Amino acid sequence: MKKAMTLALGILTSVGGFFDVGNLATSAQAGASFRFQLIWALLLATILVIFLVEMSGRFSAVSRKAFPEAIRDHFGFGFWLVPFLVLIVVHLLVLATEIGGMSFALQLLTGIRTPWWAIPVGVLVWLFLWRAGFSAIENSTSLLGLVTLSFVVAAFVHRPQLHGILAGAIPTLPSHDGAQYWFLAVSIIGAVIAPYLFYFYSSGAVEDEWDASYVGVNRAVSFMGMSFGSVIAIGALVVAAMVFAPRGIAINDYTQAAVMLTDAFPFWGFMLFAVSMGVACLGAALEVALSLAYSVAQTFGWNWGENLDPRDDSRFCLVYTGAILLASLVIALGVDPLKLTLFTMAINAAVLPFVVFPFLLLMNDRKLLGKNANGFVSNAVVVVIVLVAFVLAIVSVPLAIRGGS
Amino acid sequence: MKLDLFRDILDQQLVDRSGTKMGRVDGIVLEIRDGEPPVVDHLQLGLVVLAARVGRPALRFVEWIRRHVHVRRNAVQVVRWPLVGEIASHHLKIDIDAQETEAFDWEKWLRTHIVEKLMGGSS
Numbered sequence: 001m002k003k004a005m006t007l008a009l010g011i012l013t014s015v016g017g018f019f020d021v022g023n024l025a026t027s028a029q030a031g032a033s034f035r036f037q038l039i040w041a042l043l044l045a046t047i048l049v050i051f052l053v054e055m056s057g058r059f060s061a062v063s064r065k066a067f068p069e070a071i072r073d074h075f076g077f078g079f080w081l082v083p084f085l086v087l088i089v090v091h092l093l094v095l096a097t098e099i100g101g102m103s104f105a106l107q108l109l110t111g112i113r114t115p116w117w118a119i120p121v122g123v124l125v126w127l128f129l130w131r132a133g134f135s136a137i138e139n140s141t142s143l144l145g146l147v148t149l150s151f152v153v154a155a156f157v158h159r160p161q162l163h164g165i166l167a168g169a170i171p172t173l174p175s176h177d178g179a180q181y182w183f184l185a186v187s188i189i190g191a192v193i194a195p196y197l198f199y200f201y202s203s204g205a206v207e208d209e210w211d212a213s214y215v216g217v218n219r220a221v222s223f224m225g226m227s228f229g230s231v232i233a234i235g236a237l238v239v240a241a242m243v244f245a246p247r248g249i250a251i252n253d254y255t256q257a258a259v260m261l262t263d264a265f266p267f268w269g270f271m272l273f274a275v276s277m278g279v280a281c282l283g284a285a286l287e288v289a290l291s292l293a294y295s296v297a298q299t300f301g302w303n304w305g306e307n308l309d310p311r312d313d314s315r316f317c318l319v320y321t322g323a324i325l326l327a328s329l330v331i332a333l334g335v336d337p338l339k340l341t342l343f344t345m346a347i348n349a350a351v352l353p354f355v356v357f358p359f360l361l362l363m364n365d366r367k368l369l370g371k372n373a374n375g376f377v378s379n380a381v382v383v384v385i386v387l388v389a390f391v392l393a394i395v396s397v398p399l400a401i402r403g404g405s
Numbered sequence: 406m407k408l409d410l411f412r413d414i415l416d417q418q419l420v421d422r423s424g425t426k427m428g429r430v431d432g433i434v435l436e437i438r439d440g441e442p443p444v445v446d447h448l449q450l451g452l453v454v455l456a457a458r459v460g461r462p463a464l465r466f467v468e469w470i471r472r473h474v475h476v477r478r479n480a481v482q483v484v485r486w487p488l489v490g491e492i493a494s495h496h497l498k499i500d501i502d503a504q505e506t507e508a509f510d511w512e513k514w515l516r517t518h519i520v521e522k523l524m525g526g527s528s
Binding site: 064065069072073076077078081130300301302303304310311314315317318 | 427515
């Protein structure tokens with residue numbers, strides 16, 4: 001019975017927690033500029049994220065260890081140092097984008113500009129982490145995140161042509177703005193496979209005290225949760241394609257994206273967009289901040305755990321406190337949240353080899369995982385997609401920067 | 406029982422007698438004796454030890470920080486080998502109270518100067 005509950009809750013929270021500001025920004029821009037043509041990038045990234053999340057849950061359930069601690073245990077500090085530093089930088093960038101997303105959602109609701117909201121939003125995120133236990137954080141914001149299903153409903157309301165969507169599932173060359181097309185493809189992949197996702201999931205499995213009996217539950221949660229979750233991102237892309245592309249509107253800031261639900265829901269579409277964005281970003285900000293604190297505490301062997309009293313893991317709690325403060329300051333200083341988001345998502349894709357390969361090595365350790373170690377298919381899928389994302393990122397990011405995207 | 410110092414000891418999690426995580430094994434010091442095989446003398450914990458493993462610039466940076474921030478009593482915490490009570494796959498258990506060691510100087514300072522003040526304000 002407990003496993004059935006875990007399964008149902010896990011799928012719901014994975015769906016609710018899937019969508020964040022990165023998915024919203026990249027899907028909206030991709031739909032507006034290239035209609036359905038970039039759906040393939042979302043599908044490719046979804047396949048990879050299913051594999052990575054399944055692996056991280058399987059690893060922690062069987063070994064009872066989270067990734068950062070296991071990597072230092074097995075390969076030593078020297079091996080872990082570079083991926084660890086990369087992980088810290090991308091976590092801070094993603095945290096800033098989520099705080100930027102929440103702040104913008106509040107701008108939509110109140111009219112007060114985004115930078116003014118950055119510090120209050122940071123305090124709200126911090127209070128959640130300081131006061132709530134792990135399950136409360138994991139379940140409440142992710143369940144609230146189901147409001148993002150409104151993008152799927154809106155996509156159906158617009159009655160898009162099915163063959164157009166299916167055609168987008170096959171990669172094709174763009175007829176215009178090649179540099180932007182590839183940059184967006186990379187950003188979409190980076191948004192779906194943000195490294196915090198599987199590092200957080202691994203520590204979460206330890207917090208939830210999973211053991212080897214959860215391997216099956218984990219497989220179902222990661223497959224169904226991530227698949228349904230990516231449907232929301234496809235929904236947002238389809239809505240943007242139906243609303244903006246016919247009018248020739250390219251999304252250059254969040255204000256333009258804010259009206260994407262008003263065609264489908266004329267009276268409350270604007271409000272629904274703001275609430276969806278705010279809730280999705282809140283859930284993601286909590287996960288990113290926690291994931292960063294887990295990684296640092298586990299690397300140095302400190303006490304850690306969201307269920308402990310902050311007095312018992314002061315260093316762990318002050319890592320997320322400092323990270324939230326830093327990320328809030330970035331937004332408070334007036335950095336454009338949409339530009340920061342697109343840039344960060346591309347960086348996510350570029351650093352994938354650094355953060356994925358250490359963990360792929362662990363997944364193949366038969367002494368540690370026994371019969372639950374990776375097979376050929378898992379390894380091949382992950383290596384191929386990570387390398388494709390890496391090459392695309394290395395080629396497209398400089399092109400996009402030169403082209404001013 | 407045979408131990409591989411790199412695989413089984415270096416970088417492993419240390420816990421005190423009550424199970425509190427007190428850091429990781431950042432360094433191992435051997436004693437070389439004439440005509441006899443070397444033996445492990447003590448384990449070391451501390452950012453300075455870790456930085457020395459990374460390289461000279463990292464060590465200089467950590468030493469610069471230590472010159473300006475004086476929270477920790479000693480840069481290196483020494484754990485005598487006989488205090489290692491249990492070597493498990495998840496940790497090395499040490500017969501020691503972590504709260505009383507240099508490894509917890511930062512934890513206690515942050516608890517007293519920041520966390521308890523924040524707790525007072527938020528509860």
